Amino acid sequence: MSGLITPMALRVAVTLGLPDRLRDNPATAQELASELKVDPLALDLLLAHLTTLGVAELTDAGYRTTDFGALLGAGAGNGLNNLLHHDSAAGRADLAFIDLIHSVRTGEPAYPVRYGQDFWTDLTEQPHLREAFDQQMNNRMSGWIPQVVENFDWSRFGTLVDVGGGHGSLLAAILAANPDMRGHLVDLEDSAAGARELFRERGLEGRTEVTGGSFFDPLPTGDACLLFDILHDWDDEQAHRILARCAEAGQRVLVVESLGESTEFDLVMLVHFGGRDRGLHDFERLASAHGLRLESVTQVTGGRSLLEFTR
CATH class of the missing domain: 1.10.10.10 (Winged helix-like DNA-binding domain superfamily/Winged helix DNA-binding domain)
Structure with a gap:
């Protein structure tokens, strides 16, 4: 030990x-x-x-x-190389655990203590870290996407706004399974460029829009805003800002998160970002401040639940 x-x-x-x-x-x-x-x-x-x-x-x-x-190995297909490499987003961030004591004492992320600036600024300034992070997210999502598409009725929404949707693999799969839907993805420009390319490759450019930008800024409107594994990256103050933008943009907000089931992952969120997994009542409390009421909870993967909020 x-x-x-x-x-x-x-x-x-x-x-x-x-x-x-x-x-x-x-x-x-x-x-x-x-x-x-x-x-x-x-x-x-x-x-x-x-x-x-x-x-x-x-x-x-x-x-x-x-x-x-x-x-x-880099080509093993299991994502381990990306998680362990000192100069990948995840491998670099995990080295901040040497300063876990700082996070426990202050409630703040340890990442800036080690690197002098926060995780997201590093990704913005170093494109290879952003690329590694997007690949890490793609690796994580690949096994979940079929379950997420199958275990929720997405067809109820004419336009789905995927907020922080990365390279668009989830939104592309949802649209492919629901041909009457349209999608609008929002992410920082480097990730947004990858999403545009993916939608072109899959013949979805006529049913999609992509906006390069921050989810702290005003969002495009739609029938529902999707936040998949977004809020656990942020403390309550920033989570409120994100939810406020979503409440402005759509009648419904779909939050997909783990409901506090991994103590290890909680510490990762704390050290990397100053965030954490939250329980159901925590999400209800956050959402209620923006006029959002919990309508349903659907388990979409073994470790993720979809919380549907209505404005």
């Missing part, structure tokens, strides 16, 4: 690209050190521990990635 060695060894291995580099081309620590511009003795110590973990194995030609270790 006290060991940080193995988690950090795995993160460093991913950041150096070792799982991919050694998959089919074994090498000694000395050979790799020159290639990666790291210390050969220190690298040998790291590789020895990765061998103990079963991530690598020592052969006559040097260290080689095992089948198990290949799960950490």
Whole structure:
């Protein structure tokens, strides 16, 4: 329970690209050190521990990635590489847990303590972090989208405004399953550009609009505004601002969140953003300040519920 060695060894291995580099081309620590511009003795110590973990194995030609270790590769399809890499959005943010004590003492995120500015500013200023974050969200959503589309009646809405909808994979799936609907996605411009491309690829450009902008600004109008995993990123003050914009834009607000079911995830939200998962009554309290009344609760995935609020 006290060991940080193995988690950090795995993160460093991913950041150096070792799982991919050694998959089919074994090498000694000395050979790799020159290639990666790291210390050969220190690298040998790291590789020895990765061998103990079963991530690598020592052969006559040097260290080689095992089948198990290949799960950490960039192309493994499980999202782990993106989550562990020091220079991805999630991997970078998780390193702020070293300052968890700051968050517990103050209730504020630890991310700015480590990096000098908040998570979202970092994403704005460093496009590769925004790209990694969008990929992380796409990886997370891929398994949920069929359930979300199937487990709720979306056809009741003529126009759905997906607020903070990323690259648009969820909205595209909803529209594909409901041909009479239209969609309007709102996200920061880098993500919005990805959504426009996805809608073109899927032949949905005639039924969609995309606005590059912040959900703290006035939103386009529609029959319903969808907030999928948005509010848990923010403290109550900012959550009120987002809900106020949604209440202005539509008669209904659809909030999809986990209802406080993971203590671990709560701490992630706190350290990264100063946010948290909330319970049902917390959402009702937030929404009521904007004239929104809870109409129904629908479980749409194993860990997510859709709360439908009516203005």
